[in-house]
Amino acid sequence: MNKVDFFNKSLCKLLEEILYKGERTFLYGYDTVPIISLGRKMFEFNAKSTDFLFVSTYEKNFTLADTLYVLSGRNDSKYLTYFKPIFKMFGPVDGFFENSLGKRLYEIHGNQLNLAVQRIKKNPYDAKAIVFLNGNEPQLIDCTLTFQLSSHDGKNLDLIANYRANDVLEYVVHDSFLLSTILNYCALKTNLSPGKVIFLSERMYIKKSEEKIAQNYKEKLNKYKENTLSPKCNIGKLSIAGLRKESSNLVDIISAYNSKWINKNKALELVSANPRVATFLPISRELIKSKKNNNSAFAIEYE
Numbered sequence: 001m002n003k004v005d006f007f008n009k010s011l012c013k014l015l016e017e018i019l020y021k022g023e024r025t026f027l028y029g030y031d032t033v034p035i036i037s038l039g040r041k042m043f044e045f046n047a048k049s050t051d052f053l054f055v056s057t058y059e060k061n062f063t064l065a066d067t068l069y070v071l072s073g074r075n076d077s078k079y080l081t082y083f084k085p086i087f088k089m090f091g092p093v094d095g096f097f098e099n100s101l102g103k104r105l106y107e108i109h110g111n112q113l114n115l116a117v118q119r120i121k122k123n124p125y126d127a128k129a130i131v132f133l134n135g136n137e138p139q140l141i142d143c144t145l146t147f148q149l150s151s152h153d154g155k156n157l158d159l160i161a162n163y164r165a166n167d168v169l170e171y172v173v174h175d176s177f178l179l180s181t182i183l184n185y186c187a188l189k190t191n192l193s194p195g196k197v198i199f200l201s202e203r204m205y206i207k208k209s210e211e212k213i214a215q216n217y218k219e220k221l222n223k224y225k226e227n228t229l230s231p232k233c234n235i236g237k238l239s240i241a242g243l244r245k246e247s248s249n250l251v252d253i254i255s256a257y258n259s260k261w262i263n264k265n266k267a268l269e270l271v272s273a274n275p276r277v278a279t280f281l282p283i284s285r286e287l288i289k290s291k292k293n294n295n296s297a298f299a300i301e302y303e
Helices: 007-021 057-072 086-090 101-106 112-122 168-190 208-223 240-258 264-273 277-289
Strands: 023-028 032-046 130-132 144-150 156-163 193-207
Touching: 007 032, 007 168, 007 193, 007 208, 032 168, 032 208, 057 101, 057 168, 057 240, 057 277, 101 112, 112 130, 112 144, 112 168, 112 240, 144 168, 156 168, 168 193, 168 208, 193 208, 240 264, 240 277, 264 277
Parallel strands: 156 193
Antiparallel strands: 023 032, 032 193, 130 144, 144 156
16 A cells, blocks of 8 residues: 555645645535635545544534444434534434434445445455445435445555535544544454545535634644544444444433433443443543533634
8 A cells, every 4th residue: 555644644735735725716505605625636544543633622522422423323313412512403303314324324225334344355356345325315415425445455445435525624524533433443344454545525625714724723733743532443343233233322321421310430431331332432431521512613722
């Protein structure tokens, strides 16, 4: 595998390219939003990355929560409102996401994650290990369209994600952590080594109003040397079904903690007590240690 930068360095280079070479244009949708865009772009980083410097504590907590939520395959959204209260106002009807990403991985189109893993186990060079991430609502076209598991050397497993568009500050760190977690899991299941996470996007951009945030974040990424949070998990021999069940258990534990049904120490005990429940121990402990409902959305609040 050709040498690829770890996440923080790769993202620093991407932001630098957007800030100094991006086109100042507009995003047309419900509103006309000024943006700085690279247009069609590829972004890649080493999936063995253990350092993920988030834009803010708020976004870090939501990313960790959403990672567990996706892997649990659930569609009840109350859990997410603890980490992104805006879902209480603009979330789905009756607290459910019909097309939640976990449901798309496991149910709406069949158990796609399991099928992709089985294809790679049988033939590491199989080009059909593709996961479709659209839901079943024709009018709802998500930013992430598909991802593909692929190995070009029979040793390293890559994940290639295809996007219709990507707001770098809002989604790249979140998606990078989530997809690298999935890739690390699939690599263990296929006895391959995690290779690269690759984003292919029709448009990569930042909002003009967040140019200063991007500049400060880029400088912080450039200076940061130490590890922050790793997506690697003590997965052991868990099956795809086991992954979903144990992730769901952790969702319940962390929901209980945030609902003040149990205190922090009790929550940590529950997470740590059973090695199977502790599948995502680093993520779970980080969430339980974190502040509840940090509402400073997109504040420049570095770790």
